[in-house]
Amino acid sequence: MAATQEEIVSGLAEIVNEIAGIPTEDVQLEKSFTDDLDVDSLSMVEVVVAAEERFGVKIPDDDVKNLKTVGDATDYILKHQS
Amino acid sequence: MTAKIKPAQGSPYARILGVGGYRPTRVVPNEEILKHIDSSDEWIRSRSGIATRHWANDEETVAEMTLEAAGKAVADAGITADQVGAVIISTVSHFKQTPAIATEIADRMGARKAAAFDINAGCAGFGYGLTLAKGLVVEGSADYVLVVGAERLSDLTDLTDRSTAFLFGDGAGAVIVGPSDEPGIGPSIWGSEGDKRDVISQTIPWDGFRVGDVAQLPLGEDGSVKFPALRQEGQTVFRWAVFEMAKVAQQALDAAGITPEDLDVFIPHQANMRIIDSMVKTLKLPEHVTVARDVETTGNTSAASIPLAMERLLATGKARSGDTALVIGFGAGLVYAATVVTLP
Numbered sequence: 245m246a247a248t249q250e251e252i253v254s255g256l257a258e259i260v261n262e263i264a265g266i267p268t269e270d271v272q273l274e275k276s277f278t279d280d281l282d283v284d285s286l287s288m289v290e291v292v293v294a295a296e297e298r299f300g301v302k303i304p305d306d307d308v309k310n311l312k313t314v315g316d317a318t319d320y321i322l323k324h325q326s
Numbered sequence: 327m328t329a330k331i332k333p334a335q336g337s338p339y340a341r342i343l344g345v346g347g348y349r350p351t352r353v354v355p356n357e358e359i360l361k362h363i364d365s366s367d368e369w370i371r372s373r374s375g376i377a378t379r380h381w382a383n384d385e386e387t388v389a390e391m392t393l394e395a396a397g398k399a400v401a402d403a404g405i406t407a408d409q410v411g412a413v414i415i416s417t418v419s420h421f422k423q424t425p426a427i428a429t430e431i432a433d434r435m436g437a438r439k440a441a442a443f444d445i446n447a448g449c450a451g452f453g454y455g456l457t458l459a460k461g462l463v464v465e466g467s468a469d470y471v472l473v474v475g476a477e478r479l480s481d482l483t484d485l486t487d488r489s490t491a492f493l494f495g496d497g498a499g500a501v502i503v504g505p506s507d508e509p510g511i512g513p514s515i516w517g518s519e520g521d522k523r524d525v526i527s528q529t530i531p532w533d534g535f536r537v538g539d540v541a542q543l544p545l546g547e548d549g550s551v552k553f554p555a556l557r558q559e560g561q562t563v564f565r566w567a568v569f570e571m572a573k574v575a576q577q578a579l580d581a582a583g584i585t586p587e588d589l590d591v592f593i594p595h596q597a598n599m600r601i602i603d604s605m606v607k608t609l610k611l612p613e614h615v616t617v618a619r620d621v622e623t624t625g626n627t628s629a630a631s632i633p634l635a636m637e638r639l640l641a642t643g644k645a646r647s648g649d650t651a652l653v654i655g656f657g658a659g660l661v662y663a664a665t666v667v668t669l670p
Contacts, residue, residue: 286373286600289565305562 246325247299252318259294263287273315281314291317301325334466340459341510342670343405343470344502346398347637348391349624350382359492362485370492375599379495379625381480388420391498392431392476395633399472400435402670403502407436410502411468414458415444416451416629418528418658419478431474441468448526449595449657450516451475451629452499456653457514457663459503474500475629482528484555486546493598494556495625499633501670512582512666515574519660522566526558526658556658567601567656571664572608575654578664589615590649591639591669595656596621596631616644628657636669645669 247255257271264283277283283291288311292303295317301324303311311317355378356367370376382391392415400407413435415428428442447454452475459471479494503511532554534543543551575594579586592615594602599621606617618635627634632653639645647669654664 284373285561286564289561290568290604293565293569305559305565308561 247321249318249322252299252321253314255298256291256295256314256317259291259298263290263294271314273313273318275314276312277314277317278312295321299325336464336466337469337505338464339506339509339511340463340503341506341508341668342456342501343504344399344401344403344670345633345637345640346395346400346402346500347630347634348394348398348498349634350380350386350391350496352381352383353378354381356492359485363488363491365488365492373598373600374493375602375619375622376492376625378623380497382478382496386478386496388417388476388478388498389427389430389434391478391496392427392474392500393434395476395498395500396431396435396472396474398637399500399502403470403504405470405502405504408438410435410437410440410470410472412459412462412471413437413440413442414455414471414473416447416455416473416475417444417477418446418448418628419481420444420476421481431472435472437472447629447655447661447663448659449597449626449628449631450655450659450661450663452632453514453516453653453655453663453665454661455629456501456503456511456665456667457516460511460514463503463505470502470504472500472502474498475627475631475633477628477630479556479626479628482554482556484529484552484557487555487557489560490555490557493626495627497624497627497630497634499627499630499637501633501636508668510668512578512584514663514665515578515581516663517661522562522660525562525566525660526556528554529557530554564598564601566660567597568604568608571654571656571662572605574656574662574664575605575609575652578654578666579652582666584650584652584666586611586615588650589652589666591616591618591645591651593618593632593635593639593651593653595654596624596635597626597657629655631655640669
């Protein structure tokens with residue numbers, strides 16, 4: 245069953261917490277991975293791969309650079325999840 | 327008529343008998359790199375784990391560094407240079423392509439008449455050479471084989487590229503592979519993914535310097551033509567290295583019948599500390615496994631990185647002769663090679 249927006253955000257929050265040690269409550273739709281959450285380009289790759297596994301989506305490298313905020317990533321997963 | 331051909335008489339198995347390394351005398355701290363790029367020591371360390379690297383001076387050519395490392399490996403193996411039957415050098419930074427630098431090495435080290443050739447398998451060059459050496463020893467075409475990874479990547483570094491200027495280092499690492507009664511080198515899991523050949527590459531091919539093409543070459547700030555350099559797509563390389571190469575490493579363990587519990591040492595190509603840390607996590611290596619983290623003070627030396635790290639782990643007592651080690655190289659091509667070895 246496809247995940248809801250709320251489930252995706254809370255899933256991303258757990259992933260970002262696990263990889264970058266950011267408190268889950270800080271991970272909100274409007275937050276920028278790089279500027280607000282201190283997720284650098286390499287950690288972003290780890291976040292993306294973990295999100296792929298968790299939500300059953302494929303996020304090619306070319307698309308990763310467009311995922312600036314948690315909201316961008318959430319929308320992408322909502323649209324592409326199987 | 328088809329006459330019966332007598333095959334060569336090889337050894338039942340092969341192993342690494344000795345290792346040697348050479349690091350250039352000049353240590354280059356991040357502060358020196360920062361003269362050329364807008365970055366910081368903290369940024370470089372957090373993205374790569376690199377604090378210092380060695381850069382060669384004019385005398386420390388690929389040949390001289392190779393000879394130093396080779397001499398140490400021969401001595402460590404307890405053989406003499408004239409017993410070496412084949413010399414395999416992996417390098418992408420020896421700029422006189424013909425003849426192969428391996429012939430100069432064979433001659434000057436005293437391995438006269440040895441088969442001698444160069445290979446280019448980027449950062450997987452050591453594993454490729456090791457695979458060839460194992461085959462030669464077991465098949466019987468050479469008793470002892472010298473395998474060297476030798477690079478002067480400072481010559482192929484664009485000091486103004488803030489994503490790679492801090493990454494590369496110079497050095498040479500060598501091993502002697504020879505006969506053994508027990509398997510000392512496991513099955514090689516090696517291959518290529520040529521559809522990703524543009525992910526890591528030299529910026530300009532050498533024939534781009536022909537008169538007539540020069541107008542299309544990129545210029546530096548001072549207006550001079552930029553020398554070729556290595557460039558890469560960092561995120562793509564990171565993803566491939568961490569997640570795809572962890573699978574290859576696992577296959578090498580499985581093929582050798584080794585569990586992570588059996589393993590003493592993990593020596594991945596020293597590309598970047600973040601890749602090493604993430605691979606260790608993805609592979610779920612147990613706490614007791616010693617992990618090579620030579621990149622911190624050596625930088626990324628491509629084909630030289632695994633034997634250099636191996637030599638340092640043994641020299642500092644962090645690994646011991648007879649330990650079981652997983653080695654994996656990966657890089658431009660993209661190419662990769664992983665195998666389990668018994669340390670010399």
